Amino acid sequence: MVKICCIGAGYVGGPTMAVIAVKCPSIEVAVVDISVSRIQAWNSDQLPIYEPGLDEVVKKCRGTNLFFSTDVERHVAEADIVFVSVNTPTKTRGLGAGKAADLTYWESAARMIADVSKSDKIVVEKSTVPVKTAEAIERILTHNSKGIKYQILSNPEFLAEGTAIQDLFNPDRVLIGGRETADGKKAVDALKSVYAHWVPEDRILCTNLWSAELSKLAANAFLAQRISSVNAMSALCEATGADVAQVAHAVGTDSRIGPKFLKASVGFGGSCFQKDILNLVYICECNGLAEVAGYWRQVIKVNDYQKSRFVNRVVSSMFNTVAGKKVAILGFAFKKDTGDTRETAAIDVCKGLIGDKAHLSIFDPQVGEAQIQKDLALNKFEWDHPAHLQPAAAGAAKQVSVVRDAYEAAKGAHAVCVMTEWEEFKGLDYGRIYEGMQKPAFVFDGRNVVDVEKLREIGFIVYSIGKPLDPWLKDLPAVA
Numbered sequence: 304m305v306k307i308c309c310i311g312a313g314y315v316g317g318p319t320m321a322v323i324a325v326k327c328p329s330i331e332v333a334v335v336d337i338s339v340s341r342i343q344a345w346n347s348d349q350l351p352i353y354e355p356g357l358d359e360v361v362k363k364c365r366g367t368n369l370f371f372s373t374d375v376e377r378h379v380a381e382a383d384i385v386f387v388s389v390n391t392p393t394k395t396r397g398l399g400a401g402k403a404a405d406l407t408y409w410e411s412a413a414r415m416i417a418d419v420s421k422s423d424k425i426v427v428e429k430s431t432v433p434v435k436t437a438e439a440i441e442r443i444l445t446h447n448s449k450g451i452k453y454q455i456l457s458n459p460e461f462l463a464e465g466t467a468i469q470d471l472f473n474p475d476r477v478l479i480g481g482r483e484t485a486d487g488k489k490a491v492d493a494l495k496s497v498y499a500h501w502v503p504e505d506r507i508l509c510t511n512l513w514s515a516e517l518s519k520l521a522a523n524a525f526l527a528q529r530i531s532s533v534n535a536m537s538a539l540c541e542a543t544g545a546d547v548a549q550v551a552h553a554v555g556t557d558s559r560i561g562p563k564f565l566k567a568s569v570g571f572g573g574s575c576f577q578k579d580i581l582n583l584v585y586i587c588e589c590n591g592l593a594e595v596a597g598y599w600r601q602v603i604k605v606n607d608y609q610k611s612r613f614v615n616r617v618v619s620s621m622f623n624t625v626a627g628k629k630v631a632i633l634g635f636a637f638k639k640d641t642g643d644t645r646e647t648a649a650i651d652v653c654k655g656l657i658g659d660k661a662h663l664s665i666f667d668p669q670v671g672e673a674q675i676q677k678d679l680a681l682n683k684f685e686w687d688h689p690a691h692l693q694p695a696a697a698g699a700a701k702q703v704s705v706v707r708d709a710y711e712a713a714k715g716a717h718a719v720c721v722m723t724e725w726e727e728f729k730g731l732d733y734g735r736i737y738e739g740m741q742k743p744a745f746v747f748d749g750r751n752v753v754d755v756e757k758l759r760e761i762g763f764i765v766y767s768i769g770k771p772l773d774p775w776l777k778d779l780p781a782v783a
């Protein structure tokens with residue numbers, strides 16, 4: 304029986320391995336992690352991550368051919384194929400701080416593999432890593448090899464949170480990069496035969512190592528670039544009276560451009576887009592490609608601009624101050640259908656409003672108080688480390704309360720800000736919300752989910768990203 308071990312039981316390691324296990328009953332899959340609480344949760348009824356369809360997949364094979372364990376060394380030693388899916392955060396100190404990928408966790412995983420292995424292994428990069436990382440990993444493994452042979456493969460993951468299970472069941476493509484030697488090709492074939500259990504062969508792309516590593520960074524950069532492009536247009540729409548949804552539709556019906564990923568928003572979030580683009584920028588700089596670095600850096604700058612533009616719209620609309628005013632924040636996750644808050648635009652918006660002394664009342668259907676308080680207390684890039692190694696959060700912010708529903712959040716508030724496009728926010732009784740609010744009552748929709756006309760009829764002053772401005776906002780000076 305082929306044995307697979309995955310180091311890192313996170314958003315990628317957990318779902319990916321669960322799908323491999325469910326699709327390949329002949330393979331034994333162990334997912335291991337240094338975080339005891341994470342592994343306990345994977346072995347319980349309350350999985351550590353919320354992902355539609357995940358519970359069902361895990362229940363089908365856990366205890367049969369899928370195991371979650373903290374016995375990292377034993378499972379690595381026994382495996383034929385070792386996936387590494389550990390954190391690759393942005394460095395916060397030293398060379399490349401604020402841009403370069405911190406490969407501490409990757410390096411320690413590689414050293415541990417070298418220490419405990421007693422048989423030949425295929426080591427698979429599942430984490431997103433800088434191009435050329437495989438070379439560094441190869442060096443660590445071969446310098447400590449004790450005669451054991453390793454083949455390094457790059458097999459980046461393209462799943463998106465909220466749709467992870469459907470993305471894994473039916474991927475656009477699976478990408479495998481390997482050395483172009485006989486042993487390299489054999490390793491690529493071995494991994495290909497795992498995916499071939501359910502992925503059509505023409506969707507399994509095989510490339511050299513560096514193309515696979517770079518393609519992952521490139522794909523995320525292209526995706527994020529589309530969002531920054533439409534978000535840049537949203538600012539121009541507000542200035543001119545165009546409607547960004549109409550512009551995006553008109554642009555996206557060109558078959559060369561396509562309709563997906565053109566939704567204007569308060570800014571993209573999630574654990575990877577910013578980190579991966581910063582990583583790309585750093586690699587370009589290290590290769591003397593300043594113009595290319597500048598091009599991609601602009602994607603992040605526009606995203607930061609979009610978030611601060613939103614905060615400025617809120618504050619300037621409300622007589623240039625939100626000090627002491629209650630503002631309801633609907634949604635905190637970085638997108639709907641996930642409880643993940645990593646790099647969510649809501650963090651920067653909330654911090655901006657708190658900076659202007661607002662009192663926030665936050666509701667998200669999947670995110671609890673402890674997580675929100677922690678997110679608002681952590682500094683940039685501090686979140687992307689194993690849970691037990693994160694800095695202890697400071698005490699709860701006094702200006703922030705986390706409540707159990709949208710109506711409670713909005714009661715007595717001066718404004719409502721929609722930060723996540725949860726379906727339930729579309730169907731709220733906005734008449735009831737209006738009744739309970741201070742007047743004038745404002746809605747700032749960072750996701751274009753509310754029915755602007757209906758809300759204006761109720762009496763709200765409404766700001767919606769990239770939409771023709773409410774007369775109230777039109778007369779205010781433009782904000783940047």
Ligand SMILES: NC(=O)C1=CN([C@@H]2O[C@H](COP(=O)(O)OP(=O)(O)OC[C@H]3O[C@@H](n4cnc5c(N)ncnc54)[C@H](O)[C@@H]3O)[C@@H](O)[C@H]2O)C=CC1
Pocket residue numbers: 310311312313314315316335336337338341375388389390391408409411412429430431432460461462463464574575688689690
């Ligand atoms: N979250 C996502 O949707 C996607 C993430 N990725 C990439 O996958 C990688 C992992 O991301 P996530 O799963 O989101 O992170 P995560 O933080 O959810 O999971 C990483 C896990 O690795 C564990 N870990 C760290 N060092 C370890 C070690 N030496 N030994 C054992 N366990 C260790 C941590 O405790 C943690 O549970 C990152 O490189 C990320 O860029 C790629 C595609 C999608």
Ligand SMILES: O=C(O)[C@H]1O[C@H](OP(=O)(O)OP(=O)(O)OC[C@H]2O[C@@H](n3ccc(=O)[nH]c3=O)[C@H](O)[C@@H]2O)[C@H](O)[C@@H](O)[C@@H]1O
Pocket residue numbers: 431460461462463464465523526530563564565566567568569570571572573574575576637638639
């Ligand atoms: O490497 C990764 O981590 C993953 O990053 C993204 O997946 P994810 O971050 O989970 O979610 P997305 O659906 O890409 O959304 C990212 C952010 O962009 C925002 N977004 C997305 C699409 C859009 O049109 N407009 C927009 O503002 C979302 O609300 C969210 O905040 C990619 O879509 C995945 O292919 C990739 O594997």
